[in-house]
Amino acid sequence: xxxxxxxxxxxxxxxxxxxxxxxxxxxxxxxxxxxxxxxxxxxxxxxxxxxxxxxxxxxxxxxxxxxxxxxxxxxxxxxxxxxxxxxxxxxxxxxxxxxxxxxxxxxxxxxxxxxxxxxxxxxxxxxxxxxxxxxxxxxxxxxxxxxxxxxxxxxxxxxxxxxxxxxxxxxxxxxxxxxxxxxxxxxxxxxxxxxxxxxxxxxxxxxxxxxxxxxxxxxxxxxxxxxxxxxxxxxxxxxxxxxxxxxxxxxxxxxxxxxxxxxxxxxxxxxxxxxxxxxxxxxxxxxxxxxxxxxxxxxxxxxxxxxxxxxxxxxxxxxxxxxxxxxxxxxxxxxxxxxxxxxxxxxxxxxxxxxxxxxxxxxxxxxxxxxxxxxxxxxxxxxxxxxxxxxxxxxxxx
Amino acid sequence: xxxxxxxxxxxxxxxxxxxxxxxxxxxxxxxxxxxxxxxxxxxxxxxxxxxxxxxxxxxxxxxxxxxxxxxxxxxxxxxxxxxxxxxxxxxxxxxxxxxxxxxxxxxxxxxxxxxxxxxxxxxxxxxxxxxxxxxxxxxxxxxxxxxxxxxxxxxxxxxxxxxxxxxxxxxxxxxxxxxxxxxxxxxxxxxxxxxxxxxxxxxxxxxxxxxxxxxxxxxxxxxxxxxxxxxxxxxxxxxxxxxxxxxxxxxxx
Numbered sequence: 151x152x153x154x155x156x157x158x159x160x161x162x163x164x165x166x167x168x169x170x171x172x173x174x175x176x177x178x179x180x181x182x183x184x185x186x187x188x189x190x191x192x193x194x195x196x197x198x199x200x201x202x203x204x205x206x207x208x209x210x211x212x213x214x215x216x217x218x219x220x221x222x223x224x225x226x227x228x229x230x231x232x233x234x235x236x237x238x239x240x241x242x243x244x245x246x247x248x249x250x251x252x253x254x255x256x257x258x259x260x261x262x263x264x265x266x267x268x269x270x271x272x273x274x275x276x277x278x279x280x281x282x283x284x285x286x287x288x289x290x291x292x293x294x295x296x297x298x299x300x301x302x303x304x305x306x307x308x309x310x311x312x313x314x315x316x317x318x319x320x321x322x323x324x325x326x327x328x329x330x331x332x333x334x335x336x337x338x339x340x341x342x343x344x345x346x347x348x349x350x351x352x353x354x355x356x357x358x359x360x361x362x363x364x365x366x367x368x369x370x371x372x373x374x375x376x377x378x379x380x381x382x383x384x385x386x387x388x389x390x391x392x393x394x395x396x397x398x399x400x401x402x403x404x405x406x407x408x409x410x411x412x413x414x415x416x417x418x419x420x421x422x423x424x425x426x427x428x429x430x431x432x433x434x435x436x437x438x439x440x441x442x443x444x445x446x447x448x449x450x451x452x453x454x455x456x457x458x459x460x461x462x463x464x465x466x467x468x469x470x471x472x473x474x475x476x477x478x479x480x481x482x483x484x485x486x487x488x489x490x491x492x493x494x495x496x497x498x499x500x501x502x503x504x505x506x507x508x509x510x511x512x513x514x515x516x517x518x519x520x521x522x523x524x525x526x527x528x529x530x531x532x533x534x535x536x537x538x539x540x541x542x543x544x545x546x547x548x
Numbered sequence: 549x550x551x552x553x554x555x556x557x558x559x560x561x562x563x564x565x566x567x568x569x570x571x572x573x574x575x576x577x578x579x580x581x582x583x584x585x586x587x588x589x590x591x592x593x594x595x596x597x598x599x600x601x602x603x604x605x606x607x608x609x610x611x612x613x614x615x616x617x618x619x620x621x622x623x624x625x626x627x628x629x630x631x632x633x634x635x636x637x638x639x640x641x642x643x644x645x646x647x648x649x650x651x652x653x654x655x656x657x658x659x660x661x662x663x664x665x666x667x668x669x670x671x672x673x674x675x676x677x678x679x680x681x682x683x684x685x686x687x688x689x690x691x692x693x694x695x696x697x698x699x700x701x702x703x704x705x706x707x708x709x710x711x712x713x714x715x716x717x718x719x720x721x722x723x724x725x726x727x728x729x730x731x732x733x734x735x736x737x738x739x740x741x742x743x744x745x746x747x748x749x750x751x752x753x754x755x756x757x758x759x760x761x762x763x764x765x766x767x768x769x770x771x772x773x774x775x776x777x778x779x780x781x782x783x784x785x786x787x788x789x790x791x792x793x794x795x796x797x798x799x800x801x
Contacts, residue, residue, distance in 0.1 A: 449607075452635045452660055466650055
């Protein structure tokens, strides 16, 4: 062949009509299915939309917005919640500027969400708070962007992230005998704020625990292996709601009377213990997927067993199980609704108690639809981030 | 066994009557071998003859069940300190490269020196650059293994093993998984390494390489070294029937 010209690939242009024909009406059978689907969608969506737009009485949502968001947290102290929100958003912005696309996308999504909130009919005071949050996020983003070449800032931001739990607990919980930060017990924490706290603490503590259990299950020391297997199998064999019951109601019966463990903390422990068993099984799958040759190569260059696990096995194993683990975390986020059995008023618990209020009788559909939408919003954000994470870590995949 | 006697002095690997079973399968049936410092030994033989198992025993990726092996005066036992000391002295290159896919080429090479030999990071990085220079791919340092060709990956694997500054290098069929046009670039690096005085044990069926580079060729069959001789003698006057048959099969295809 003499012709060495490089030919461009053939262009494919598909017009909308052609697309319809190819995808919806390619055969008679397909056309029938398309027709049936349209009828079905009309029959279901039409009354739903009509109800949502015209008949539903959404007034229960704005009237109780504060309860949905922070529960019965004292009104005069709500600024402390905002301080925590600002802190987190500022850090998110900084990270988005300093790190690559993943953190930036997270920051941008949250930022645009906050801007959308500004469009909703809030009072001016509330809008001012939200505006502050938007400014904090984008301010952080710009500062981070300007400093992105200086790698040392990344370490500082990580330290600030690590300090966050302390700051949040300090501001939300307060200090004894402090007029500015008067103590607010966790029994007054509630709403979406409590849901977040339960989920974040649950995720942050179940993950390392799960990884340790997975490693324990593969340990060459029989005692560690048996304990891990026993723990995993027992926890996976009981319903979550019983674990919450155990930690919230049964546990105090076994502890001496003067030892009082905080109710919210007990629920967090329950979630961490429960989820860690599932994480452990996910991670075990990942550990088994790491080829033997990797471990042999690590041994051959003189890495000890611990270094091999830390540098070679875990990074590869954890990457494989991101989708499974994120699935587990999403399910944990939604399962936080079960804390109503421990008489905690998270987003769902708050909704229930609002519905029990005679003023809002009969608004079940509106209220439940609203909180379902809120749950969906955050779980969708999580699963989107997980897909991005998989892509970002996919570099150099074999 | 007189045939495995070495002509050079100063042995660095001494194996005596090494046996190994996989379940009921008797893989190694009494291997005797002495390798001298600076010697290049090529091992060949049919698949399943135990040659791969034998070199994996030398750096304790497998355990032998009878006999004794000493590497540079250290006896191979279950003592963890001995195993780690021996692995620091021995570099190994695998058929499937076994590079760490989640680390860059640079990190693949510097990881073990920094964490297992406690070399300063800057020194380890300087050494990594020199090694990449030596294997001829300094421009690939920031890439991931998956972005390299097979030949380049195997050269990175050689650089990674050399970064621990081993006294002995083991090669387990280093070119068997490569496309034909990449075999030479890897063999060239190995030849250069041999010329620099490295002690090497190479399992390979590249007879051209064996003829040019090896000091000695050992032929494995059914868990034993049947014959070991200098390349000239090995190719022109093999003593055993099995060796003759193997050579006729491998040289005439």
